[in-house]
Amino acid sequence: xxxxxxxxxxxxxxxxxxxxxxxxxxxxxxxxxxxxxxxxxxxxxxxxxxxxxxxxxxxxxxxxxxxxxxxxxxxxxxxxxxxxxxxxxxxxxxxxxxxxxxxxxxxxxxxxxxxxxxxxxxxxxxxxxxxxxxxxxxxxxxxxxxxxxxxxxxxxxxxxxxxxxxxxxxxxxxxxxxxxxxxxxxxxxxxxxxxxxxxxxxxxxxxxxxxxxxxxxxxxxxxxxxxxxxxxxxxxxxxxxxxxxxxxxxxxxxxxxxxxxxxxxxxxxxxxxxxxxxxxxxxxxxxxxxxxxxxxxxxxxxxxxxxxxxxxxxxxxxxxxxxxxxxxxxxxxxxxxxxxxxxxxxxxxxxxxxxx
Amino acid sequence: xxxxxxxxxxxxxxxxxxxxxxxxxxxxxxxxxxxxxxxxxxxxxxxxxxxxxxxxxxxxxxxxxxxxxxxxxxxxxxxxxxxxxxxxxxxxxxxxxxxxxxxxxxxxxxxxxxxxxxxxxxxxxxxxxxxxxxxxxxxxxxxxxxxxxxxxxxxxxxxxxxxxxxxxxxxxxxxxxxxxxxxxxxxxxxxxxxxxxxxxxxxxxxxxxxxxxxxxxxxxxxxxxxxxxxxxxxxxxxxxxxxxxxxxxxxxxxxxxxxxxxxxxxxxxxxxxxxxxxxxxxxxxxxxxxxxxxxxxxxxxxxxxxxxxxxxxxxxxxxxxxxxxxxxxxxxxxxxxxxxxxxxxxxxxxxxxxxxxxxxxxxxxxxxxxxxxxxxxxxxxxxxxxxxxxxxxxxxxxxxxxxxxxxxxxxxxxxxxxxxxxxxxxxxxxxxxxxxxxxxxxxxxxxxxxxxxxxxxxxxxxxxxxxxxxxxxxxxxxxxxxxxxxxxxxxxxxxxxxxxxxxxxxxxxxxxxxxxxxxxxxxxxxxxxxxxxxxxxxxxxxxxxxxxxxxxxxxx
Numbered sequence: 001x002x003x004x005x006x007x008x009x010x011x012x013x014x015x016x017x018x019x020x021x022x023x024x025x026x027x028x029x030x031x032x033x034x035x036x037x038x039x040x041x042x043x044x045x046x047x048x049x050x051x052x053x054x055x056x057x058x059x060x061x062x063x064x065x066x067x068x069x070x071x072x073x074x075x076x077x078x079x080x081x082x083x084x085x086x087x088x089x090x091x092x093x094x095x096x097x098x099x100x101x102x103x104x105x106x107x108x109x110x111x112x113x114x115x116x117x118x119x120x121x122x123x124x125x126x127x128x129x130x131x132x133x134x135x136x137x138x139x140x141x142x143x144x145x146x147x148x149x150x151x152x153x154x155x156x157x158x159x160x161x162x163x164x165x166x167x168x169x170x171x172x173x174x175x176x177x178x179x180x181x182x183x184x185x186x187x188x189x190x191x192x193x194x195x196x197x198x199x200x201x202x203x204x205x206x207x208x209x210x211x212x213x214x215x216x217x218x219x220x221x222x223x224x225x226x227x228x229x230x231x232x233x234x235x236x237x238x239x240x241x242x243x244x245x246x247x248x249x250x251x252x253x254x255x256x257x258x259x260x261x262x263x264x265x266x267x268x269x270x271x272x273x274x275x276x277x278x279x280x281x282x283x284x285x286x287x288x289x290x291x292x293x294x295x296x297x298x299x300x301x302x303x304x305x306x307x308x309x310x311x312x313x314x315x316x317x318x319x320x321x322x323x324x325x326x327x328x329x330x331x332x333x334x335x336x337x338x339x340x341x342x343x344x345x346x347x348x349x350x351x352x353x354x355x356x
Numbered sequence: 357x358x359x360x361x362x363x364x365x366x367x368x369x370x371x372x373x374x375x376x377x378x379x380x381x382x383x384x385x386x387x388x389x390x391x392x393x394x395x396x397x398x399x400x401x402x403x404x405x406x407x408x409x410x411x412x413x414x415x416x417x418x419x420x421x422x423x424x425x426x427x428x429x430x431x432x433x434x435x436x437x438x439x440x441x442x443x444x445x446x447x448x449x450x451x452x453x454x455x456x457x458x459x460x461x462x463x464x465x466x467x468x469x470x471x472x473x474x475x476x477x478x479x480x481x482x483x484x485x486x487x488x489x490x491x492x493x494x495x496x497x498x499x500x501x502x503x504x505x506x507x508x509x510x511x512x513x514x515x516x517x518x519x520x521x522x523x524x525x526x527x528x529x530x531x532x533x534x535x536x537x538x539x540x541x542x543x544x545x546x547x548x549x550x551x552x553x554x555x556x557x558x559x560x561x562x563x564x565x566x567x568x569x570x571x572x573x574x575x576x577x578x579x580x581x582x583x584x585x586x587x588x589x590x591x592x593x594x595x596x597x598x599x600x601x602x603x604x605x606x607x608x609x610x611x612x613x614x615x616x617x618x619x620x621x622x623x624x625x626x627x628x629x630x631x632x633x634x635x636x637x638x639x640x641x642x643x644x645x646x647x648x649x650x651x652x653x654x655x656x657x658x659x660x661x662x663x664x665x666x667x668x669x670x671x672x673x674x675x676x677x678x679x680x681x682x683x684x685x686x687x688x689x690x691x692x693x694x695x696x697x698x699x700x701x702x703x704x705x706x707x708x709x710x711x712x713x714x715x716x717x718x719x720x721x722x723x724x725x726x727x728x729x730x731x732x733x734x735x736x737x738x739x740x741x742x743x744x745x746x747x748x749x750x751x752x753x754x755x756x757x758x759x760x761x762x763x764x765x766x767x768x769x770x771x772x773x774x775x776x777x778x779x780x781x782x783x784x785x786x787x788x789x790x791x792x793x794x795x796x797x798x799x800x801x802x803x804x805x806x807x808x809x810x811x812x813x814x815x816x817x818x819x820x821x822x823x824x825x826x827x828x829x830x831x832x833x834x835x836x837x838x839x840x841x842x843x844x845x846x847x848x849x850x851x852x853x854x855x856x857x858x859x860x861x862x863x864x865x866x867x868x869x870x871x872x873x874x875x876x877x878x879x880x881x882x883x884x885x886x887x888x889x890x891x892x893x894x895x896x897x898x899x900x901x902x903x904x905x906x907x908x909x910x911x912x
Contacts, residue, residue: 024886024888025886025887026838026842026846026884026886026887028604028605029604029605029839029842030604031604032605071464074464076461076462077440082441085460085461085467088464088465088467088468089468089471089639090640092465093468093471093636093637093640094636096633096639097634097636097637097640099633100629100636101630101634102629103626103629104626104627104628105626105630107625108626110622110626111618112623115619115622116619120397120612121605121611121612123609124608127500127596174555178554178556178557178558178559179554179558181550181551181554185550203656221656221657233560235655236560236563238656239562239655240560242655272656276540276675276680276700277540277544278537278561279533279536279540280657282656282660294658294659294662294765295658295662296672296676297765297775297779308680310779311676312675312677312678314681314686314688314697314699315680315686341540342543342544342697343543343544343697343700344550345549345550345695346694348694348695349693349694352693
């Protein structure tokens with residue numbers, strides 16, 4: 001720093017001798033004088049520190065023993081209770097902690113109390129020397145020159161092209177990590193199979209729900225009929241098809257045009273998968289008719305066809321059209337009329353093809 | 357390895373350890389290394405321990421993780437639980453979840469190892485983060501350590517990746533919902549999002565491949581990369597030698613501290629056992645991730661008050677803060693028949709993107725603004741770099757607002773306030789918080805600098821009130837010794853670097869921007885006290901000192 005303006009109005013007057021640096025800056029007084037510790041001067045203190053270190057190492061031995069006793073003496077057996085496991089875990093932890101802390105604090109105490117504590121100063125060496133640096137630059141230049149890469153652009157450009165393309169197989173080879181998405185996300189199990197409409201059944205046991213079971217104010221967690229019998233891909237199907245079933249006063253529902261017949265007697269079914277990032281919208285506030293997603297607090301208003309009234313979701317929950325079959329059980333009249341769950345790039349075209 | 361010896365034929369080591377050292381050395385070499393490092397000087401300061409904590413927690417992670425792999429089975433095949441935890445007996449679940457339960461309940465010490473592993477992971481990311489804050493606020497990232505700062509940033513990302521891949525492995529309900537959120541975020545990526553999701557999960561979510569894929573990443577790829585980065589990190593620490601805090605006797609040309617052998621090695625080595633012991637205590641007394649309470653993953657249920665591990669919290673919080681609709685306008689938009697899920701895409705990518713971009717590039721930004729290209733081995737006390745400290749605090753507060761948002765529901769239930777209000781406040785703080793933090797921090801730093809000046813010039817307050825003969829009361833100040841004073845005055849106070857024309861005599865607009873930023877950085881400054889001022893102060897210089905404290909310096 002060549003320049004020493006510091007805003008001080010009176011730095012010119014008082015001290016104006018010696019070198020200019022001394023005027024403007026305090027001199028470094030050097031490393032403070034070393035102060036002896038008690039253990040350096042008093043042999044009894046040193047002896048005491050020695051005994052303390054030995055005691056800490058002794059505590060470590062005790063800790064190791066605690067661990068071994070806890071490991072071998074506590075039998076988990078076949079029907080161990082949570083309390084037994086917790087006891088063993090605590091004792092194993094205490095044992096390890098003593099074993100480790102004994103060694104650690106012992107060594108640190110030893111170092112601090114008994115090993116020399118003189119601060120020493122060491123010169124820093126330059127990371128590189130000027131001679132090396134120039135030689136290195138020269139070597140690199142020579143290497144580049146000898147390859148002739150600058151004089152032969154044809155070689156350079158074809159090499160760049162080849163190197164740029166060469167990693168493509170390394171990317172392509174991951175192509176079998178998964179199947180193509182196609183329109184898998186657009187369909188769920190709710191679509192009627194061979195003309196037979198799927199019943200709404202309870203999650204998780206799969207018993208069908210009668211319309212008369214659904215009283216005003218109640219809510220059901222619903223899965224499609226046949227889900228539990230799937231031999232594979234059960235969770236995949238469940239991840240798309242879970243539904244919340246609720247019954248409100250029919251007067252408080254305000255179905256839009258074309259959706260008047262999607263409910264039955266105030267009973268409505270909505271996808272349980274949040275349109276934000278896919279958490280289950282599991283909380284139903286009976287009084288306000290709001291559905292709340294516990295992950296990111298998106299709030300949907302049941303009386304406005306699950307429109308988003310708060311939080312990060314942007315689309316309403318998809319509604320599942322339902323009716324009642326001959327035996328009085330609730331059934332889905334069709335699949336959802338839009339893909340359920342979080343948005344994705346092709347979602348809009350999927351929705352249009354479902355409804356066309 | 358106490359006696360360093362060189363292998364000359366005539367030389368015979370006197371002690372037994374010396375002879376062993378000599379034996380090894382004459383067969384594998386290494387006397388040069390020992391000579392170089394055996395007494396290498398390391399500066400000592402409590403804040404240098406965070407990096408050590410990170411290193412040691414990583415070692416503990418490797419040890420406990422290896423144990424867990426002997427019992428864990430990353431298969432998503434369906435099974436019925438038959439272990440000894442009664443409430444889940446007969447429940448259908450994945451083999452991965454079942455084997456995690458077996459580790460907890462049927463392998464002696466398995467629960468302890470799981471707890472150690474999880475606590476060590478949380479501590480690992482935390483200590484990396486705190487270590488980086490220390491490096492940032494003390495300016496340790498400056499030349500020649502910029503590359504090591506970048507390696508550190510990569511390590512932070514890898515630590516988070518290691519944490520998240522491990523968190524999902526038990527295939528429990530909580531982590532499964534976390535994966536589903538990740539899936540939702542991935543699906544929001546334009547053009548390729550759906551494909552990435554299907555490739556990651558081997559089909560639709562949740563599929564039957566994700567756990568074994570994460571397992572491979574978690575136990576092989578990510579730790580290998582972390583190990584590689586740690587080796588590079590430590591290698592560069594050795595090349596650069598450690599930084600040191602400013603103080604008497606310390607400058608950019610020396611290292612003041614303790615020799616590696618024995619004091620520093622003993623302290624650092626002992627510290628490993630202390631870190632291990634503390635993690636063991638946490639594992640003994642504080643339950644972490646009780647997967648048996650959550651149950652196996654099922655796409656239908658979710659528990660209220662769900663929380664990710666703390667280091668993922670800021671992304672989750674950002675997701676919560678973003679409104680999905682503004683009035684009747686939907687943030688999610690459809691252009692040309694394709695969906696742009698801005699309500700997910702923006703909060704998931706933008707804040708983290710800004711944080712990491714600024715973090716990675718900050719050494720070069722500051723170097724460009726300050727035109728300071730010298731080597732720095734002496735750290736800045738944070739107060740002596742007020743603008744940098746304020747920038748750091750602004751970023752930190754921004755991060756913390758997002759992080760707090762990840763617990764918005766818990767804040768609401770714990771304090772009995774409206775969840776919506778908490779979100780509105782945090783949305784406001786998301787924008788205002790960093791600005792307030794910047795202004796407050798800068799003022800506090802400048803105030804602390806003034807206090808340092810005051811103490812350097814007038815000494816420390818003794819609390820002793822003396823009444824002078826004419827009735828005036830004064831407080832006696834005790835002068836500082838020269839070592840303590842040097843600590844308060846021995847710092848650099850950079851100044852505004854005005855725009856200068858380039859070789860064509862033109863002041864480019866880039867240079868003007870640089871000059872503007874330079875003024876923003878250094879306009880407000882408190883110069884270190886000078887000997888002249890001290891002299892004046894001794895002559896009874898209250899007025900003079902006040903005058904010298906002008907914070908706006910003249911630029912010329």
